[in-house]
Amino acid sequence: MASGQGNIPEEVIESVLARHDIVDTVGKVVQLSKQGKYLWGLCPFHSEKTPSFTVTPDRGVFHCFGCGMGGNAIKFRMETEGLSFPEAVRIMAEESDIPVPEGKGGLMSPPDPERDRLIQAYEWSAKFYHYLLKNTEHGTAAMEYLRARNFSDKMIDQFQIGYAPDRWDTLVQFLEKRNFDPAEMEKGGLLSARGEGKGYVDRFRGRVIFPIANRTGKVIAFAGRILGEGQPKYLNSPESRLFNKSRILYNLHQSKASIRKTRQIVLFEGYGDVISAWEAGVHNGVATMGTSLTDGHVGLMKSLADEIVLAYDGDKAGQAAAVKAIPMLEEHGLKVKVALLPSGLDPDDFISKHGADRFMEQVMSSAVSSIKFKLIYLKKxxxxxxxxxxxxxxxxxxxxxxxxxxxxxxxxxxxxxxxxxxxxxxxxxxxxxxxxxxxxxNIPEGDNNDKRWNNGRHKKGQVQTPVLLPAYHAAERRLLSLMIQDPEAATYVNDRLGEEFNIDDHAAIAAYLYAYYAQGKPPGISRFLSSLQDDRLEKTATSISMMDTPPDWSTQVLDDCIREVRRYPMQRKMDQKREEMIQAEKSGDFLRAAQIASEIITLERQ
Structure with missing residues (x-):
């Protein structure tokens, strides 16, 4: 039987959730500290100084009280790695040697036309830019630049390097002829708006184009290097629903096979370094695309490797970046080595100047431990x-x-x-x-002293002030909490209330729960979340599952909640009637006011 997420076999999803413990999955990205039944850490989805991100091991879910993000292990991988549901399931299945059926009954994406159009636009645009580089006069200067940097035709083809001409509408025309909506393309980062109502222009102009792919190989963004002088030297696609640069590693889709074999990643700073090193023989190299190393990057690498070799530039900025990166990597349990480059040279420069063999022997094979590197750095x-x-x-x-x-x-x-x-x-x-x-x-007091996120603010016993919800809202959440835990409670509520919840999201979750249990599935928030098809519903359901609702219930408890849920629309109607009565009295229509008062009395009796 297929799940609600496309045509994905239930047994694959269940096996993935069973093999990927929520604590292990989240712990590769977030530093967690135990407090009671929760594990706490800094949320990877929004900036915060005091931890509000929680993991509940017995329920298999994560939830942030700050930004509301929540879900199961699959959802966490989707959000941190920019994957669709099927992509996340496939990757997690591969990691655990779970067989994934192909074709009919295999992993098919749920309909997402906008995302599909954007991916198709990026794929076609990448091929278009590559064609312009290799086959037109526009690309002549760019080819000369690439050959001067010793990029072979083989590497240019393998990494699909392209060129965006120094014109305003080359890509605009290309996309319009293929019926892509310019507004969608601007939102996705391919075009820029001239101004309100003034049309669109190419985002990349006069730049060598490096396509950026997600880990499944789909192009999701571009990086453009300017030819000649000008700022910025590198221009990335803006963040979009496809692209989050703090969670994407350049070249991961090509290097992951070698990484899986060696359990080692070589981390570079730039695209050119990765490409030159690949040709020199380093097939497990990735780059952070000109941005600082983030917890998202580290978590992604931790899921694939045990050792990281930092191959940063040999200048002061590169060495300082390495010093900053080492503790981030080591705190996630990764072993770190540093490849030493002569001052002023980056890996690309070194290979161009001294050749591939010398790079492999003098730089890669001579990488030193992180402690040794720190001592060398201090000595300077x-x-x-x-x-x-x-x-x-x-x-x-x-x-x-x-x-x-x-x-x-x-x-x-x-x-x-x-x-x-x-x-x-x-x-x-x-x-x-x-x-x-x-x-x-001198170890300070606190809840997690050996973790870098512990900043002295989050002391033991510190509790967030709860938000007081209206009675009907609290009753609806309590009903859903009990229904998530017990199918019999769901049946009781279905018979007496159905989907007559006052809050639309609650009504939708109830409907999904009724359908979920009708298929004979067992209770459990982690599995139930995989049947939902809406991010907002997943967050709401996760938040409800975090409530401290005792699993034991009586019909009296359910009846009291149901009564409160039904009372709210009656109360709203009475409030409206009272307002109408006041307006009738103000206008001198006392007969109408008396009629409304009688209606209010009837509603109160009900």
């Missing part, structure tokens, strides 16, 4: 020939080494420093141990 900031410089470096180096849990690792690095600076190993060891003792004493 001090003049070691001067006493003050030597002392300052040792102080900073000890602060790094003291954080290591392994005494063997500490000894290795301390002996290196002792030999290099001609210092006493015993003295360094003693200072390091004193520093470790001091660090242990």
């Amino acid at each position: 900031n001090h003049i070691l020939l001067e006493e003050d410089g030597k002392i300052a470096y040792v102080k900073e180096a000890l602060e790094v080494i003291a954080t290591l849990h392994s005494s063997t690792e500490r000894e290795v690095y301390l002996r290196e420093i002792a030999t290099e600076l001609e210092l006493s190993y015993d003295s360094l060891k003693q200072d390091c141990n004193l520093l470790r003792a001091s660090l242990q004493k």
Whole structure:
């Protein structure tokens, strides 16, 4: 039997949810801390300083009290990785070796015409730009630029590099001839609006185009590099329903096979680095597309690999970015190495200057541990020939080494420093141990001290002030909460109330619940969420499932709630009648006012 999400077999969805624990799934992206029956962390879907994002292991759902986002493990992967429901199910099934039937009865997307049109527009636009680069005079200068950077024709084809001519309407005309709605294309990031009512222009003009694909290989955005001088040097597609740059890694669709084999990812800063390194033999390389590393990126990498090699630029900015990225990666349990490049060179430059073999031998094969890199980085900031410089470096180096849990690792690095600076190993060891003792004493109070999101605001026992809902609203939520937990409660409510909920979303959820149980399915919010086809309903249902409603119920409890739900429309009608009566009295129509008063009395008796 197929689910409500397209033609996806129920057994595939159930197996995916059974194999992908909600805590493990979310924990790859969010740092979680246990408090009572919930796990708390900083929400990955909106910016916050105090955690309001929760995971409930026994129910298999996540929910943010701040932005309202919620759902099961499949929904979390959809939102963090920009996937459709079928794409998320297929990827999660592959990760757990769950067979996925193809063709009839396989994974078919639920209808989403706007998304499908946008993906088709990007696919066609990518082919169009690629054609213009390789086969027209428009692309001549761009081809010369790419060949000067040692991009071979094979790489240009494999990465579908293209060129957007320096004209205002090249893509506008191309898309209009194929009956794409310009307003939709502007919303999706392909075009720009001239101004209200003044039409549309190409977003990318006079730029080399690098198509950006999601992990299933569908083009969802572009990055354009300007030819010659000008700002910005790189221009990305804007964020859209397809593209969120904080959750997308460039080239993941091509590199994931190699990543799966090696359990290692090489992380670059730019598109050119990835492409040049691919030709040099690095087939597990991805890039963050000019944006800083985010928790979304880290969570995505954590789901695929155990080790990350940072291959950032050799300049100060690149090295500073590596220093910033290391703790983010290590806090997610990833092992980190750093590929060292000469100052001023990025991987693309190094390969162009020294060749692929030397890059693989001197850079990739010689990557150092994160601690070693930090010590090298610190050393550059001090003049070691001067006493003050030597002392300052040792102080900073000890602060790094003291954080290591392994005494063997500490000894290795301390002996290196002792030999290099001609210092006493015993003295360094003693200072390091004193520093470790001091660090242990200074751990602040809080609920999750070893996690970077703990900022001192979120103390134990801190509870958010609950919002007081109207009586009918609270009654509807309580009914749905009990119905989600117990099919018999749903049957009782269906017989007496049906879909006569006052809030449209509640009525829709009730209808889905009745249909869900009619198919003989067992209770459980995680499985029920997969039968819904609306983001807003998923958020509402998840929020309701988080209520502390005891699973035990009596007909009296249900009847009281049903009475409150039915009372609300009567109450509204009485309020309207009272307003009408006041207006009749003000206008001097006392006979009409008396008639309305009689109607109010009848409603009150009902």
